Amino acid sequence: MRCYEPRDAPLxxxxxxxxxxxxxxxxxxxxxxxxxxxxxxxxxxAFRGQFDRDENFVYGIFVRDESEVVGGTGLHPRVGDGGxxxxxxxxxxxxxxxxxxxxxxxLTRVAFEICGVDRVHIHVAPENVASTxxxxxxxxxxxxxxxxxxxxxxxxxxRRDQVTFTMLREELSRSPCADARVEAFDAAGRxxxxx
Numbered sequence: 206m207r208c209y210e211p212r213d214a215p216l217x218x219x220x221x222x223x224x225x226x227x228x229x230x231x232x233x234x235x236x237x238x239x240x241x242x243x244x245x246x247x248x249x250x251a252f253r254g255q256f257d258r259d260e261n262f263v264y265g266i267f268v269r270d271e272s273e274v275v276g277g278t279g280l281h282p283r284v285g286d287g288g289x290x291x292x293x294x295x296x297x298x299x300x301x302x303x304x305x306x307x308x309x310x311x312l313t314r315v316a317f318e319i320c321g322v323d324r325v326h327i328h329v330a331p332e333n334v335a336s337t338x339x340x341x342x343x344x345x346x347x348x349x350x351x352x353x354x355x356x357x358x359x360x361x362x363x364r365r366d367q368v369t370f371t372m373l374r375e376e377l378s379r380s381p382c383a384d385a386r387v388e389a390f391d392a393a394g395r396x397x398x399x400x
């Protein structure tokens with residue numbers, strides 16, 4: 206898992222294009238797909254810029270040799286002061302291999318130990334059963350179902366409900382996330398120590 210670079214555009218395009226039927230029910234951005242390769246390059250340039258400015262942290266999930274994108278994830282500052290939200294998606298061909306669970310656990314540690322937040326959120330559509338298993342497995346607390354909080358699946362449809370899961374800083378040590386293996390690096394490639 207690392208920040209995308211513009212050179213990753215062909216890999217991201219392949220992963221998304223081959224997964225559209227799988228992604229469209231859950232990811233509103235998938236309704237605007239497929240994008241051209243040039244559009245993907247611009248998207249990844251924007252992600253990189255946001256990352257470098259500490260505004261939003263979007264990561265690609267790659268196989269070990271980085272020859273394939275198997276999903277995407279991120280730490281997003283859209284939940285207010287003191288918190289970050291973890292989002293994730295997995296390519297259709299990579300479902301069931303534990304990628305989303307692994308990256309959510311790692312990003313939970315990063316959010317608390319590097320970013321210094323007080324809470325981490327994961328928001329999931331209630332009918333996305335596979336995705337709701339992840340925060341439960343990692344020890345997040347299900348706070349409740351909020352009505353009409355997620356964007357509609359298609360233009361003109363109603364907004365969708367969202368299940369909100371959270372973990373507080375003091376809950377990390379008692380969760381499976383505490384055991385996630387994480388090696389973090391700064392923009393110059395230097396190791397960053399976790400707290």
